[in-house]
Amino acid sequence: MRIVLDAMGSDQHPDPEVKAAVQAAKLFGDEILLVGNQELLKPRLEALSGDTSKVQIVHASEVLEMEDKPAENARRKSDTSMAVGMDLVKSGEADAFVTAGNTGGAMANALFRLGRIRGVKRPALTALFPVKTGRAVVLDIGANADCRPEFLLQFAIMGSIYAEKVLGRPHPRVGLLSNGEEAGKGNALVKETYPLLEASGLNFIGNLESKEFFAGDVDVAVTDGFTGNILLKSSEAVAKLITDMLRQELMSSTRTKAGALLAKPAFANIRALMDPAEYGALPLLGINGQVFVGHGRSDERALVNAIRVTRQAVQADLIVALREAIQSRLQEVKEIV
């Protein structure tokens, strides 16, 4: 297997990427194509001890900057590490592309260079949320602020395949995020999407409230990109608010400080649960090629995990499964609705 790692992606690039490439090649036996400025990469790679023979540097002269407008950048700059890396997937020279760079930039480049899977109206950004029972998929979390019902149907199909093939959940339970559980609740989009999901042949459990979502009632929650983005960011913000307040409260007296010291292992476990490094990277679902995006704060360990989930997706033939599911499910819905 050949996996492209964007060497210019993470906030601390390229050091974590160079180390992760060597580490992943050793762990998984894959070839890693490290794409970025070779003048930066070569000395760093050579300085590492251990076997670097499976890591190959591919030069890319430009970097996607945070200030760039993603769509414009994707069209104009063809020599960024993202562009060069995705072209390697497009040409079949590599099986997948992994980056810890800007998600919007990755989506824009992916749309421009790899295009959409046939039949897919809008690719989606995916997130894995920590829930009571483990983790659950949410999509779309921001690529499409305004959605039509058929987009949400496609998100459900793609999220379900991802949960099954990559996360190993048989018959993934799919819920439609809403402001009430009963059928008939929701905004206009939810009400129009409901019958499509009912007819989809997916394991659709109906409307889903946040409470049930975080209790672990589904494997996949489907929503428009505006709501999904607010769900994601408010969850992160509330988690931060509570932990910040708790820290402040715990530091307020000698007694609580002593308690905090003793309770430290418990806090560390909670932090680990919230840590994006644990799941590594997430797919751009609907793109006609394997593109996985990790968190900007990814370190070496997170990037190795990112490569791990990406190769699982390659092994599971995720793109082929998505292609087939989109075709067959959409046909099914068309026949019923």
Add this chain to the structure above:
Amino acid sequence: MRIVLDAMGSDQHPDPEVKAAVQAAKLFGDEILLVGNQELLKPRLEALSGDTSKVQIVHASEVLEMEDKPAENARRKSDTSMAVGMDLVKSGEADAFVTAGNTGGAMANALFRLGRIRGVKRPALTALFPVKTGRAVVLDIGANADCRPEFLLQFAIMGSIYAEKVLGRPHPRVGLLSNGEEAGKGNALVKETYPLLEASGLNFIGNLESKEFFAGDVDVAVTDGFTGNILLKSSEAVAKLITDMLRQELMSSTRTKAGALLAKPAFANIRALMDPAEYGALPLLGINGQVFVGHGRSDERALVNAIRVTRQAVQADLIVALREAIQSRLQEVKEIV
């Protein structure tokens, strides 16, 4: 001042209501009209020691049940405690109505019996969220799943007046909840609402992400009822998830158990912050009469707090201020947009 308290509202009704009525009459010197089944209320009131002369029972034979469809119930049942209580406000016999009953039922009854403030298109449900710096208003949190830009403009006007007059915030900062801070970000609704808020003369700070909201950047966050409801319920669910997990982790070893015991005061302070009893009750903004709704789990203390904020709104002439603001601000926007 005369305040109506729905005696049949809270989950534990009517005991907390009877006690809260006596307590509030004593604390504030107001007359409290306790509306509900007199056969239940009379013996309970008589059994209380202390001065009950300022508490008057008003009989209502029916109760709004959780199973009732709010709109249907409001139209059909005219002798529920909600209907009778609101009629007392309508006729001018009382200044405000407080309930810890079903919010949907209160809104339906309020629309049917008191109607809307002139010019208001859609009344909104309000919530007070705990944020880093204290509390912030969010509306709508569920009354209107599908909104037009002018509804959101009106929510902003009403939320701003409420923050100023009742919460005591001068020049309340108003933000438009969105999936990105920059002007031009958002779904179609947000993009169309933005220029209206800019022209409103309110202290509009622009688009607002969840992170900034929970950091305390605004006094009022405006959104449609679908998104607001998901924001509310997901915040509650995440807070519960984290505290549940922390409890579980803390109970996992003798060391962490000892730590938790010492740190107890810190946890109690966090719980208090999340406790809806602290703010008592929230207004149905846009209804042509003072209607405040408290949490179903309200106990005596929460109900006394509910009466406290309600009487603050009466003292501040909230309804008159809302009427004037709606007229003048809408005129202002019309002249500019």
